[in-house]
Structure formats: C-alpha cells, structure tokens
Amino acid sequence: MFRTTRITGHPSLPITFRRGAAGLLAAALLGTAVTGCGSDQATDAAGTDDGLTTITLASSPLGHLAPIYLAEDKGIFARHGLKVEVDTETSDLTSVPSVLAGKVDFATGDLTTLIVARTQGLDVKAVVPASASTGKAGADYGALVVAADSGITSPKQLEGKTVAVNILTNIAAAAAREAVRADGGDSESLKLVEIPFPQVPAAISEGRVAGAWVVEPFLSAAKAQGAVPIGWGFTDLAEDLTVSAWYTSGALVTRKPEVVTAFRTAIREAYAYAREHEDEVRAKIPTFTQITPEVAAKITITGWRDEVSRQAAEKLAGYARRDGLINTTPDLDELILP
Numbered sequence: 001m002f003r004t005t006r007i008t009g010h011p012s013l014p015i016t017f018r019r020g021a022a023g024l025l026a027a028a029l030l031g032t033a034v035t036g037c038g039s040d041q042a043t044d045a046a047g048t049d050d051g052l053t054t055i056t057l058a059s060s061p062l063g064h065l066a067p068i069y070l071a072e073d074k075g076i077f078a079r080h081g082l083k084v085e086v087d088t089e090t091s092d093l094t095s096v097p098s099v100l101a102g103k104v105d106f107a108t109g110d111l112t113t114l115i116v117a118r119t120q121g122l123d124v125k126a127v128v129p130a131s132a133s134t135g136k137a138g139a140d141y142g143a144l145v146v147a148a149d150s151g152i153t154s155p156k157q158l159e160g161k162t163v164a165v166n167i168l169t170n171i172a173a174a175a176a177r178e179a180v181r182a183d184g185g186d187s188e189s190l191k192l193v194e195i196p197f198p199q200v201p202a203a204i205s206e207g208r209v210a211g212a213w214v215v216e217p218f219l220s221a222a223k224a225q226g227a228v229p230i231g232w233g234f235t236d237l238a239e240d241l242t243v244s245a246w247y248t249s250g251a252l253v254t255r256k257p258e259v260v261t262a263f264r265t266a267i268r269e270a271y272a273y274a275r276e277h278e279d280e281v282r283a284k285i286p287t288f289t290q291i292t293p294e295v296a297a298k299i300t301i302t303g304w305r306d307e308v309s310r311q312a313a314e315k316l317a318g319y320a321r322r323d324g325l326i327n328t329t330p331d332l333d334e335l336i337l338p
Contacts, residue, residue, distance in 0.1 A: 052083040053259055057246075058090035058098060058107035063141075063216060063291070064131040064244070064302050066284045070277070071270035080262040088288075096122060100249050106263060110171040110244045111308070115317050118330035123250035126313075126336045127260060128267045132303035133234035133241035141300040142172075142215040142243070144179045144231035145222050147204050152211065155231035156185035161210035164195040164203055171243060174319045175233030176213040182236040201225040216299040217291045237319070238312040245308050253337070260337070271304035308336045 059065055068084065071077055077084050090098050095107035096117050108130040109117075117124050134140045144163075146152045158180055165172040177187035195203050197218040203209045204227050213233060214222055223229070234241050246267060253260050274281050278301060285296040310332060317329045 050083070051081070052078060053081055053262075054083045054085060055105040055259065055263060056085045056087055056103075058087045058095045058104040059130070060108070061088040061289045063281075063285050063289070063296075063299065064108070065288060066281045067267075067270040067274040067304065069284050069288060070273060070280060071266060074273060076269050076273070077266050080266045082259070082262055082266060096124060099124065099247065100251075102249070102251070105252060105259070106246050106248050108244050109247055111242050111313060112169075112171040112174055112316050112320055112325070114245060114247055114335060115313065115320055115330060116169070116325055118335045119326040119328060124247050124335065125250055125253050125260075126245040126247045126308045128246050128264045129242045129305040129308055130244040130246045132243055132305040132309075133238075134300065134303045135235060135239065135241070137232040137235045138229075139300060140232050140234050141219065141302045142175060142213065142232075142234050143219055143229035144176055144211055144213050144233055145200075145204065145219070145227040145229050146211045147207070148226045148228050150210065153230060155179040155183040158190060158211050159185045160189045160191070162191040162193055162208075164193050164200055164209045164212035166194070166197050166213075168192055168194050169325055171237075171316065172213045172215075174316065174323065175237055176211075177233075177323070178236040178319065179213075179231030179233035182233075183231065201227065216302070217289075217295055220295055220299045238309065238315045240305075240309045241312045242305060242309045243302070264337075268306045271306065274304055310336060 057068065065086065068086065072084055087104055090104060090107065095104070095109055096113070098104045099107050100122060106127065109124075111126070114124055114126055131141075133142070144155055146158075152158065163176050165176055167173070173192055176192065177190060180187040180190060193209065195209070195212070197214055200212045200214045200218055201222040204212055204222060205225050211230070212222070219229075234243065246263075248260060281301060282296045283293070285291050286293045291299070313332050313336060317326070317332070320326045321329060
C-alpha cells in the first residue's frame with residue numbers, strides 16, 4: 001500500500017536571476033544537508049512483517065510517478081522484495097538533505113541539481129532516470145511558450161525579455177537559455193524570473209512575462225489558455241537527455257547495495273511495462289495527481305530510459321559551469337551508478 005501525500009501550488013513572488021545569486025542552490029543544499037545529517041528519523045530501508053523491505057520514495061506528484069504506482073499494482077516491487085511508500089510533500093530543494101539524512105531512501109532530482117550537489121561534496125548517487133526527454137522537438141513534455149498574440153515566433157525573439165522558470169538554478173533555466181542559444185539568440189540577455197509551474201499560464205496570459213519554460217501537465221494547461229510553444233530546450237540541451245533521476249545516498253549504496261539493485265531492477269521493469277501500456281499510464285495519472293482524465297489523455301508523456309545518460313550529464317555540467325552554478329566539474333563516475 002502506498003502512502004501518498006499531496007502538495008498544491010502556493011503563491012510565490014518572482015525572483016530575478018542574477019549571477020551573484022547563482023550559488024544559492026548550492027548553499028541551500030550544503031547547509032540543509034549538514035543540518036539534516038544528524039537526524040534520528042532515518043528509514044534506512046526498514047524490514048516489514050511480510051519479509052519485504054520498505055523503502056520511502058520522495059517525488060513531486062507528477063506523471064513520472066505513474067510507472068511506480070503501476071509497478072506496485074502489478075507486484076513488481078514485491079517480486080524484488082520491496083514495499084514502497086511515496087512521499088510527495090518533500091520538495092525538490094529539500095529532497096537532497098532528506099536523502100542524506102536517511103529520512104527517505106530514494107528521491108527524484110533534476111540532473112543539474114544533482115551535479116551541483118555533487119560539486120559541493122554531497123554524496124548523492126544517481127541510480128536510474130526518473131524522467132527523460134522524448135528526443136522529439138515539437139513533441140516533448142517540456143517547452144518554451146509565449147502568448148499566441150505576442151508576435152513572438154522563435155526563441156531568439158525573447159532576447160532581453162522576461163522569461164519564467166520554476167527554479168532559477170535547475171534544468172528548467174538551462175533549457176530556456178539553451179533554446180534561445182540554439183536559435184542564435186543571446187541567452188545572457190534573458191531576464192529569468194522564478195514562478196511555480198501552476199502559475200505560468202496566468203503569468204503569460206496577463207503579460208507579466210514574455211515567455212516561460214514549462215513541463216506537463218502545465219504545458220497542456222498553458223496551451224489550453226492560449227500559449228503556444230516556440231522552443232524545445234530539452235532537445236537542444238542533449239540528444240539523449242536525462243531530465244531527472246531517482247537518486248540515493250552513497251551511505252545507502254554502501255550499507256544496502258542489494259536494496260539499491262532491487263530498486264533499480266524494479267524501476268526498469270516498471271518502465272518496460274509502462275512503455276507497452278501507455279493507456280494504463282494515462283489512466284493512472286489522475287489517481288494520484290490533480291490532473292483530470294481528459295487532460296491526462298492529451299499530455300505528452302515523459303520518455304522512460306533505463307540508464308542515466310553520461311553524455312547528457314557531461315553537457316549539463318558544462319552548462320552549469322558556464323552559467324556560474326558551479327566552479328568545477330564533478331566526477332560523474334562518483335555521481336552516476338554504473
């Protein structure tokens with residue numbers, strides 16, 4: 001039985017991106033991780049009466065969780081000796097300290113955030129992809145969008161304009177900038193502001209931003225309110241882009257390697273099932289999100305990959321260094337489990 005808690009959108013004032021603030025993510029990761037490491041609430045993959053090992057997963061309640069729920073329904077986790085609990089209240093920014101403190105065993109994090117964390121000496125290990133680009137410009141689950149009546153028809157035209165991303169220092173910001181770069185524009189001139197995905201459709205329709213990087217299901221919501229896609233930054237970042245990964249701590253890999261292996265194997269089986277049963281994936285999404293069945297039937301589903309792309313990680317590390325998020329490139333062999 002899954003334990004699922006939900007978190008809804010909340011108001012947030014836009015924050016303008018500045019180079020001097022590029023280290024805020026790293027500072028937050030480092031500071032909160034150090035604080036959290038003394039916790040005595042560690043789950044450490046606890047055993048259960050039925051002989052299964054309980055693992056706690058942390059992730060936002062988005063479509064990439066559908067294969068996890070299907071895997072539980074189909075007994076895939078149980079066949080690998082696991083019982084899964086899902087925590088959807090732990091945010092992306094707090095998942096790293098939660099994982100390192102042992103409060104959750106595995107969490108999803110975008111690959112740029114994990115690269116920054118590793119650069120700060122935090123012992124995170126990417127185990128298996130959580131979401132990936134479809135690799136198809138025009139048919140991906142993330143896009144750069146503008147208002148239909150804006151007169152903007154290409155990313156280059158956003159030069160010098162205000163563009164929204166959900167977090168200033170993650171892969172969304174990199175995707176927005178790269179869409180402009182790939183179109184021959186000056187991405188340095190973008191005025192990035194931080195606006196949560198649920199608030200993007202209103203921000204665009206009200207003219208508070210010229211454009212926004214957004215992912216499903218908010219991409220479909222924005223389109224339904226008149227926004228139009230003009231760029232596909234995920235495909236510009238890398239041909240085989242791992243967007244986010246399920247990751248754990250190096251400590252859990254050392255203490256419970258069999259649990260990490262079982263989790264990875266179960267996830268891959270779940271993806272294999274999801275790839276063959278997209279109708280079931282779409283039917284499952286409304287059961288754990290606020291996405292309606294009508295929207296779930298239309299959204300673009302994330303790609304599912306079995307391996308974290310080393311090539312994508314190298315490129316993202318390069319973008320992060322160029323954009324001032326990191327000063328040195330981390331050892332990716334230490335980040336990505338073989």
